[in-house]
Amino acid sequence: MGNAASNLSTLFGTQVCEDFMAFVDDEHSLGVSREVCSALEWSADASQDGGIAAALERIEPGNSPKVILADISKSIDPDGDITRLIRKVGPNNTLIILGTSNDVSLFRKMIALGAKDYLVKPLTMEVLKDAVENVDRQSQAFQAAQSGRLTVVVGVRGGVGATTIATNMAWIMANEEKLGTALLDLDLHFGTSTLSLDIETGGGFREALENPHRLDKLFLDSAIVKDGDKLAVLGTEEPIDEVVELSEESIDTLIGEISQDYNQVIVDLPRHLLPTQGALLASADTVILISDQSLAGIRDINRITQAMTSLQTKGRILKIVSRVGTERSAQVSKADFERGLNEKVDYTVPEEAKTMTICANAGKAIGEVAAKSSIAKVLREISADVSDYTEPQKKGLFKMVPGGKKKKEVGPKG
Numbered sequence: 001m002g003n004a005a006s007n008l009s010t011l012f013g014t015q016v017c018e019d020f021m022a023f024v025d026d027e028h029s030l031g032v033s034r035e036v037c038s039a040l041e042w043s044a045d046a047s048q049d050g051g052i053a054a055a056l057e058r059i060e061p062g063n064s065p066k067v068i069l070a071d072i073s074k075s076i077d078p079d080g081d082i083t084r085l086i087r088k089v090g091p092n093n094t095l096i097i098l099g100t101s102n103d104v105s106l107f108r109k110m111i112a113l114g115a116k117d118y119l120v121k122p123l124t125m126e127v128l129k130d131a132v133e134n135v136d137r138q139s140q141a142f143q144a145a146q147s148g149r150l151t152v153v154v155g156v157r158g159g160v161g162a163t164t165i166a167t168n169m170a171w172i173m174a175n176e177e178k179l180g181t182a183l184l185d186l187d188l189h190f191g192t193s194t195l196s197l198d199i200e201t202g203g204g205f206r207e208a209l210e211n212p213h214r215l216d217k218l219f220l221d222s223a224i225v226k227d228g229d230k231l232a233v234l235g236t237e238e239p240i241d242e243v244v245e246l247s248e249e250s251i252d253t254l255i256g257e258i259s260q261d262y263n264q265v266i267v268d269l270p271r272h273l274l275p276t277q278g279a280l281l282a283s284a285d286t287v288i289l290i291s292d293q294s295l296a297g298i299r300d301i302n303r304i305t306q307a308m309t310s311l312q313t314k315g316r317i318l319k320i321v322s323r324v325g326t327e328r329s330a331q332v333s334k335a336d337f338e339r340g341l342n343e344k345v346d347y348t349v350p351e352e353a354k355t356m357t358i359c360a361n362a363g364k365a366i367g368e369v370a371a372k373s374s375i376a377k378v379l380r381e382i383s384a385d386v387s388d389y390t391e392p393q394k395k396g397l398f399k400m401v402p403g404g405k406k407k408k409e410v411g412p413k414g
Contacts, residue, residue, distance in 0.1 A: 017046035022069035025051040071098040086114040148263040152284040156300040166268040171365035172383040174231035182262040185235035194235040198363025205236040212253035248279040285315040294331040298340035325351040
């Protein structure tokens with residue numbers, strides 16, 4: 001919150017408070033508004049009498065506060081006044097309506113007209129302060145969603161460990177990078193993300209996907225299963241004899257809703273859903289294609305990459321070879337595999353059967369069971385690449401310099 005002096009600006013000869021202005025029709029509401037302005041260190045001039053009529057007279061396009069409280073109690077044409085004020089305020093600012101009728105249908109009408117909230121008289125300091133601060137919370141959530149990252153993980157062949165990689169990436173982001181992370185397992189019949197983390201499947205995931213028009217935070221919370229403070233998992237085990245409709249609209253709505261609370265969203269997308277999820281692939285910041293080191297893998301990575309090119313995807317494609325090592329012989333050499341792709345693979349995930357068996361039996365992430373293993377190291381690198389995470393520099397007497405040598409910190413002379 002800025003101070004009172006810096007919040008006042010003048011444009012077209014009209015002075016406004018940049019953060020907030022209230023236009024009310026009674027002394028009680030005026031007093032409450034001034035108390036809130038004082039508590040938030042805004043000018044007392046930000047609270048005015050005259051109701052929405054005064055707001056229409058005072059506010060001009062390009063000269064609008066971020067938040068406006070407008071009283072419609074004495075308006076002859078409240079719907080028309082609100083519509084006119086919305087046009088003046090513009091899409092980037094917020095209008096809160098104050099009225100006398102405690103009617104849910106009126107509330108819905110105000111929202112439909114473009115207001116963000118509707119408050120009922122008598123106004124209290126707690127209600128107004130919460131409404132104003134909620135605008136800031138919604139703005140921060142929107143910015144988080146805008147700055148968040150959507151990653152889609154696809155196993156181009158069966159059994160290449162795509163779910164293992166997606167699940168452990170999500171776990172690393174949440175537990176080691178400390179980022180709010182959501183993992184969506186879209187294999188609704190045979191998904192193993194929840195099984196891998198030894199958590200129950202959410203009861204409302206299927207319903208959320210089949211009823212996107214009903215999706216809100218409360219509905220979403222019923223589908224989410226938390227694994228720790230920062231990891232949310234959405235997975236289900238639907239009866240195998242039941243078809244679940246999975247539309248592009250439902251996925252888009254779900255991701256839009258969950259992105260308000262989680263900065264990182266990872267989608268484990270079964271390859272059989274690729275033909276129906278073009279919009280998801282196109283909107284992803286990163287699509288990870290995972291294959292074994294086989295001829296079929298070369299073919300399928302190339303086919304999917306070519307299809308994604310036609311979708312005009314906004315993000316990048318990472319190509320990962322998985323389950324590689326002495327414990328599992330590859331069909332083709334790495335050089336031949338990369339020659340078939342006409343480019344190098346981005347990461348190679350080693351085969352560590354013993355580690356994976358322990359993790360599977362314990363229902364734990366690799367980072368919990370074998371934090372120093374080779375596979376854990378590679379998964380951390382992939383996770384940091386995708387989330388744009390930079391490990392904080394450790395402060396101390398020595399720091400690392402290129403070449404792996406340590407250099408002594410030297411303080412300023414004098």
